[in-house]
Amino acid sequence: xxxxxxxxxxxxxxxxxxxxxxxxxxxxxxxxxxxxxxxxxxxxxxxxxxxxxxxxxxxxxxxxxxxxxxxxxxxxxxxxxxxxxxxxxxxxxxxxxxxxxxxxxxxxxxxxxxxxxxxxxxxxxxxxxxxxxxxxxxxxxxxxxxxxxxxxxxxxxxxxxxxxxxxxxxxxxxxxxxxxxxxxxxxxxxxxxxxxxxxxxxxxxxxxxxxxxxxxxxxxxxxxxxxxxxxxxxxxxxxxxxxxxxxxxxxxxxxxxxxxxxxxxxxxxxxxxxxxxxxxxxxxxxxxxxxxxxxxxxxxxxxxxxxxxxxxxxxxxxxxxxxxxxxxxxxxxxxxxxxxxxxxxxx
Ligand SMILES: Nc1ncnc2c1ncn2[C@@H]1O[C@H](COP(=O)(O)OP(=O)(O)O)[C@@H](O)[C@H]1O
Ligand SMILES: O=P(O)(O)OC[C@H]1O[C@](O)(COP(=O)(O)O)[C@@H](O)[C@@H]1O
Ligand SMILES: [Mg+2]
Numbered sequence: 001x002x003x004x005x006x007x008x009x010x011x012x013x014x015x016x017x018x019x020x021x022x023x024x025x026x027x028x029x030x031x032x033x034x035x036x037x038x039x040x041x042x043x044x045x046x047x048x049x050x051x052x053x054x055x056x057x058x059x060x061x062x063x064x065x066x067x068x069x070x071x072x073x074x075x076x077x078x079x080x081x082x083x084x085x086x087x088x089x090x091x092x093x094x095x096x097x098x099x100x101x102x103x104x105x106x107x108x109x110x111x112x113x114x115x116x117x118x119x120x121x122x123x124x125x126x127x128x129x130x131x132x133x134x135x136x137x138x139x140x141x142x143x144x145x146x147x148x149x150x151x152x153x154x155x156x157x158x159x160x161x162x163x164x165x166x167x168x169x170x171x172x173x174x175x176x177x178x179x180x181x182x183x184x185x186x187x188x189x190x191x192x193x194x195x196x197x198x199x200x201x202x203x204x205x206x207x208x209x210x211x212x213x214x215x216x217x218x219x220x221x222x223x224x225x226x227x228x229x230x231x232x233x234x235x236x237x238x239x240x241x242x243x244x245x246x247x248x249x250x251x252x253x254x255x256x257x258x259x260x261x262x263x264x265x266x267x268x269x270x271x272x273x274x275x276x277x278x279x280x281x282x283x284x285x286x287x288x289x290x291x292x293x294x295x296x297x298x299x300x301x302x303x304x305x306x307x308x309x310x311x312x313x314x315x316x317x318x319x320x321x322x323x324x325x326x327x328x329x330x331x332x333x334x335x336x337x338x339x340x341x342x343x344x345x346x347x
Pocket of ligand 2: 018019020110134135136178179180181232278
């Protein structure tokens with residue numbers, strides 16, 4: 001078979017890095033199975049770049065990846081490595097690439113993971129391919145990143161439950177979803193749950209315009225429960241300037257709730273969905289996307305390519321240049337923004 005022809009690439013490594021995302025396991029599985037299918041050996045690198053620096057690696061077989069397509073998290077563990085940001089750290093990592101005989105690495109993670117891969121391949125002769133895996137869906141070069149669909153569905157399921165009790169008690173609810181720098185998840189989940197208002201990091205919010213007015217109008221239209229979705233990195237606009245104070249660890253939602261209490265006299269309940277959004281069995285969409293991306297990543301390495309990122313471009317899964325890919329900033333879906341504006345407008 002054409003794809004199984006002998007190629008110069010004999011052994012590749014695979015790692016997961018940055019925040020974990022449901023579907024990472026499916027991607028690891030696809031990398032391993034595709035490589036073995038093509039006659040390439042696979043080395044699993046534990047704990048992302050940290051594991052490459054420390055030689056925390058082992059040869060993987062098809063058995064290692066059986067029964068993981070349905071599992072959340074990552075069987076390879078994940079980590080954030082400050083040492084890899086240094087030249088010394090990357091030198092140690094490359095020494096291990098040589099020791100373990102790696103011709104290439106598939107790095108599954110976010111933009112930081114890709115920046116690390118590019119730094120390594122720029123300094124040393126090692127091929128790298130990235131696969132987008134983050135629940136934030138904030139990889140500018142790709143229309144989709146693994147884990148987003150599962151995280152969104154987890155959030156929607158939880159928010160629907162919160163709505164039941166809010167509706168019964170005629171209460172206001174503030175729900176904080178993940179996204180320290182990206183509002184993609186909040187926007188999407190806001191549309192799916194019929195939120196009263198949605199606050200995102202990209203657009204600093206004004207209490208009167210973005211929250212109070214929407215709740216007030218909803219009340220005037222007869223509604224007695226309100227659902228405000230806040231991305232964890234959403235910041236308040238202060239006197240026309242930005243409030244630069246970093247809002248994280250659950251404080252964004254509480255900040256909004258405090259204002260609702262003080263200004264509107266309601267008694268809001270805050271729910272921080274937190275890491276629950278990162279866990280759970282991946283949806284069919286995440287499993288299939290991860291599998292297709294893993295396949296394309298190994299194929300790219302087998303064809304002798306380097307510095308590539310596997311992306312979803314509309315319906316297509318393909319590999320693109322990593323340098324160009326990293327230049328592309330995350331964008332929010334303009335149409336989703338317009339739709340949300342229409343849906344949260346009160347008549
Ligand atoms: N500019 C960089 N140079 C080298 N390594 C980097 C760089 N940026 C990120 N990394 C490595 O990638 C890891 C994951 O990046 P991070 O931004 O935390 O997550 P994500 O990949 O999900 O965006 C970091 O802990 C670091 O080891
Ligand atoms: O795992 P931690 O350190 O709690 O990180 C939380 C952050 O990780 C994410 O889930 C994913 O972010 P990254 O892609 O940058 O890793 C964010 O939504 C969230 O703000
Ligand atoms: Mg990131």
